[in-house]
Amino acid sequence: MLMAPYFLIFTTFTVVPVVMSLLLSFTHYNMLEPPTWAGWSNYIRLLVQDDVFLIAVKNTILFAAITGPISYMACFLFAWLINELPPRLRAFLTLVLYAPSISGNVLLIWQLLFSSDSYGYANSFLMSWGFILEPVQWLQDPRYMLGILIIVQLWLSLGTSFLAFIAGLQNVDRTMYEAGAIDGIRNRWQELWFITLPAMRPQLMFGAVIQISTAFAVAEVSVNLLGFPSVDYAGHTIVTHLMDFGTIRFELGYASSIATVLFSMMLLTNLLTQKLLRKVGE
Template sequence: MKLSKHSYILLAPFFIIFFLFTVLPVMMSLALSFTNFNMLEFPRWTGWDNYVRLFVKDDVFLIALKNTFLFAAITGPISYLACFIFAWLINELPPKIRAFITLILYAPSIAGSAFMIWQIMFNGDSYGYFNAFLMKWGFITEPILWLQDPKYMLGIVMIVQLWLSLGTAFLAFIAGLQGIDQTLFEAGAMDGIRNRWQELWFITLPSMRPQLMFGAVIQLTTSFAVAEVSISLTGFPSTDYAAHTIVTHLMDFGTIRFEMGYASAIATVLFGLMIGMNLVTQRLLKKVGE
């Protein structure tokens, strides 16, 4: 540390802020998960009561847990593959065209009015685009309440989330593809690589391991932490909790009921799920190129 003291001094502002506003709140949340805390009275230690209530007595949480796992299992891998495939295809285009198409594909992830478009398309009356199309061609005789019917709600939220998924991971993959040393492909051709699929598996993917790991963390975190899309499209809470997720359950107890101890227990469970899935993803990515 003495030899690198100037580096530590330069890094100190970031690490201080990171510790105060990220590490410390996570540690406090973990401690509060073992208490009964309503933000008015001093926290009262309750041990494992919050976790027992969560998994044994809270039926809505079990619905949220099922929805979140289903959501993550479908949208996580699909969005991850979509980010890479689109980035891989775009990388072959001329620079100006590549920049333009990248902007088009990235735009939905930052568009503030994105939900309004899907609300109009899935509107529950005859003016909704999907209802109007299906009624015009005789597929249905009366409008479908897409965003109120539990049969359709979770599927629609998944579709919208996939549409929004070409975000940070997508840009990271494009940057990773641009940074690959082109001499590796020449060396690969001399070593017996004969087609693009072999180039992809033995050269491109191993060269992009940092970006692949970053993209996996981003996409998994996004799929487990979905809430805004669900609330904007299906309401809060959704009908029969059909689109209820762990994060919306957390928001219910944390920002509406102010049961901060119980909300902290929900956040801790979600944190553990994310860590577990990231560890699994790291193991899988280590096998790329073998």
């Protein structure tokens, strides 16, 4: 009974929309007329005819493959190091590292840093030291756009997963380390692999889900930094493609097929991550 309100809200605002999106992905729907059955035509168009979607898939996979694992390991590494500090210093550093992920105007810093004129910090520094002779169009040149997007996302990545790891490290039973020393554990790395990580499996799984979702669902950073759409679609992702068809063109059936493909990619990645995390401590 106590969990019934949560399940009601979860079913209404998560399960039902996901099921409706899956059903709408097989229709033509523009919000003004009733949906009409389209079969597999949306998926055929998506995978065979939509060249921009293929660019978005490539960018998203590359982005997720780099930012996902690196940000996940960085979250745990910083949490592990901070956990060894005195309580007051630990609380201060936790706030400092977590702050960028909740700051509303944080992207303004990166816009100033990579501004395309000579007053941008990156251009000003490189020109003053003679590395370049004229300003670089950092946020308009397709050669640099995805790399900048990855750097910014890594800087923003110390968010919820970082806090979950801090909490998990704080709750590890200290007597387990004493028992481990009796059983033959001799250094900190063995403690980490055989005691700390197995004791933190719930937090590790939660952090993995959050990081995977963040990596695959990147859109806001790309839109605010690189524009919408970005030059030559160099910063285009699956979510920005979904925004294009769902909120601008109002082709909701086609947008639902994009959402379904994205959901499938995230689900498969989560299942693979769960399988890998089960081997921790073996």
